Amino acid sequence: MKKLLCSLLLFLFLFTSCSTETEKPSSPAEPSAQTSNSFEWVKITYLNKDFYAYATAPKYYEFTTHNPEVIRQLEEYRLSDSMRPARPGEMDGLCSYWVTYPDGHVVGVFDDLDYGNVGTEIKPFGNDRILPAGMSDFVGELVSTHIAQISSAAGPSDPPPSSFEWVKITYDNEEFFTNGTLPEQYEFTIHDPDILRQLAEYRLSGVMRPARSDELLEGMCSFWVTYPDGHIIGIYESCDYGNVDTKIEPYGNDTILPPGMSAFVGKLVKADMED
Numbered sequence: 001m002k003k004l005l006c007s008l009l010l011f012l013f014l015f016t017s018c019s020t021e022t023e024k025p026s027s028p029a030e031p032s033a034q035t036s037n038s039f040e041w042v043k044i045t046y047l048n049k050d051f052y053a054y055a056t057a058p059k060y061y062e063f064t065t066h067n068p069e070v071i072r073q074l075e076e077y078r079l080s081d082s083m084r085p086a087r088p089g090e091m092d093g094l095c096s097y098w099v100t101y102p103d104g105h106v107v108g109v110f111d112d113l114d115y116g117n118v119g120t121e122i123k124p125f126g127n128d129r130i131l132p133a134g135m136s137d138f139v140g141e142l143v144s145t146h147i148a149q150i151s152s153a154a155g156p157s158d159p160p161p162s163s164f165e166w167v168k169i170t171y172d173n174e175e176f177f178t179n180g181t182l183p184e185q186y187e188f189t190i191h192d193p194d195i196l197r198q199l200a201e202y203r204l205s206g207v208m209r210p211a212r213s214d215e216l217l218e219g220m221c222s223f224w225v226t227y228p229d230g231h232i233i234g235i236y237e238s239c240d241y242g243n244v245d246t247k248i249e250p251y252g253n254d255t256i257l258p259p260g261m262s263a264f265v266g267k268l269v270k271a272d273m274e275d
Contacts, residue, residue, distance in 0.1 A: 042071050042099060055230065056229055056231060056246060080132040113136055115136070126213065163200055167195075171187070172184070172222050
């Protein structure tokens with residue numbers, strides 16, 4: 001009987017201890033390190049290489065990808081330890097593609113090698129970076145696929161304007177800048193077939209391209225060639241350098257022009273001044 005009573009007292013003690021024990025609160029989860037590997041979209045921008053022949057076309061095209069595998073790969077490139085600042089003189093040239101992430105991070109990419117820049121805006125050059133191996137080819141394939149898709153959807157394009165019925169030449173009135181006499185600029189229109197053919201060849205030569213960082217020049221355009229479709233090529237008086245636009249612009253959008261274009265247009269301007 002005494003053993004039974006002891007057992008009951010022991011059981012009662014244990015039961016009371018368990019029921020009065022306070023539960024420990026569970027520790028809060030540690031915050032996870034936030035990385036960029038959860039984006040829902042990535043935007044690809046690419047240079048319209050025909051812009052310099054057809055200024056009425058946009059300078060850049062862009063499209064957005066939501067493909068998880070593509071986004072995963074682009075995030076891996078961005079986070080790769082192999083992306084590093086380029087050493088001085090390691091490379092020179094211009095980006096053709098730009099990868100924009102939702103947080104505003106932009107990676108510029110050359111179209112022929114794993115080189116480019118990083119920043120928060122689309123820039124053809126500057127802030128040089130060595131990019132992870134394969135990034136240029138990967139982005140280039142995305143761009144090529146997009147171009148093929150929009151080209152097939154648009155159907156056959158019109159033939160290039162290999163000839164024009166007229167071209168307008170505008171040039172600065174140098175007297176305006178010395179004594180303020182008007183007008184600031186003169187212009188004349190050309191209908192001569194041979195001259196039109198030559199100006200069309202300059203425009204469509206494929207040599208015209210954006211100037212690299214080491215080719216940028218100080219100064220401004222003195223001549224402008226306006227084509228019937230609104231394409232305007234600004235030209236320096238002293239060299240084959242200028243800009244491409246849809247308005248008369250003295251400087252900006254620095255462009256390397258085909259050899260001989262400045263001298264050719266300069267002769268036309270000189271002849272008009274002497275008339």
